[in-house]
Amino acid sequence: SLTVGVLALQGGFHEHLTLLHQASQHIQSTDSQAQAKQFVFSEVRTSEQLAQCDALIIPGGESTTISLVAGQTDLLEKLREFVKVNRKPTWGTCAGLILLSQQANATKQGGQELIGGLSVRVHRNHFGRQIESFEADLSLPFLSSASSTEDSPSPTFPGVFIRAPVVEEVLATDDVQVLAKLPGRVDRMKPGVSQASIMDDSGDIIAVRQGNVFGTSFHPELTSDARIHAWWLREILRSKGQA
Ligand code: GLN
Numbered sequence: 001s002l003t004v005g006v007l008a009l010q011g012g013f014h015e016h017l018t019l020l021h022q023a024s025q026h027i028q029s030t031d032s033q034a035q036a037k038q039f040v041f042s043e044v045r046t047s048e049q050l051a052q053c054d055a056l057i058i059p060g061g062e063s064t065t066i067s068l069v070a071g072q073t074d075l076l077e078k079l080r081e082f083v084k085v086n087r088k089p090t091w092g093t094c095a096g097l098i099l100l101s102q103q104a105n106a107t108k109q110g111g112q113e114l115i116g117g118l119s120v121r122v123h124r125n126h127f128g129r130q131i132e133s134f135e136a137d138l139s140l141p142f143l144s145s146a147s148s149t150e151d152s153p154s155p156t157f158p159g160v161f162i163r164a165p166v167v168e169e170v171l172a173t174d175d176v177q178v179l180a181k182l183p184g185r186v187d188r189m190k191p192g193v194s195q196a197s198i199m200d201d202s203g204d205i206i207a208v209r210q211g212n213v214f215g216t217s218f219h220p221e222l223t224s225d226a227r228i229h230a231w232w233l234r235e236i237l238r239s240k241g242q243a
Pocket of ligand 1: 009059060061062063064093094096098124125162163164167
């Protein structure tokens with residue numbers, strides 16, 4: 001079996017576990033026997049629990065709080081080892097993306113401890129006070145490759161952004177894959193406007209991947225859409241298959 005942990009120090013870990021269960025049920029029912037591996041999902045609060053994991057999610061929440069708590073024990077160092085030395089599949093959402101970045105813009109508190117793994121610099125709270133939170137229909141090309149054709153792309157994904165970061169600079173352009181951008185020129189305040197229809201390439205970077213390390217600005221765990229979780233579990237199976 002494969003153990004997928006969710007870092008459970010603070011933030012939306014419970015919501016991730018719910019969607020992981022949904023996603024694995026979906027995979028079991030649709031994928032071939034060979035892929036139908038048994039997943040075990042667990043909450044991670046200690047380095048002993050982390051050592052049991054084959055893959056890890058770092059949820060949204062407050063990145064400074066998560067790193068402060070992890071830094072009170074050896075967990076922060078073990079997380080760095082897990083991601084950067086062992087290169088085990090790790091996905092960070094929102095605060096999790098911040099923690100997986102090599103650099104975050106300076107904070108008022110004078111900086112914060114990061115885990116790293118993604119050669120990018122994020123800008124925290126990018127959307128400022130006026131639009132701290134918004135939803136946007138996202139077109140996520142990486143979701144469509146397996147299940148749809150060019151004629152019928154996957155439906156858009158409900159992107160939930162809460163005091164979200166964006167990737168403001170990719171520091172290693174050869175190694176980091178930009179997986180999604182926000183549509184440019186979007187009136188993000190208007191609910192119900194189909195923002196996927198105003199696609200262009202000028203928007204902010206909201207999903208990146210560097211090998212086994214994956215980060216999204218938004219919170220799939222705050223939706224009932226398990227497609228990204230299912231995609232990510234399949235990516236884990238694929239990377240295990242290659243090992
Ligand atoms: N702004 C938060 C931070 O800096 C992230 C917000 C979130 O995860 N929803 O950690």
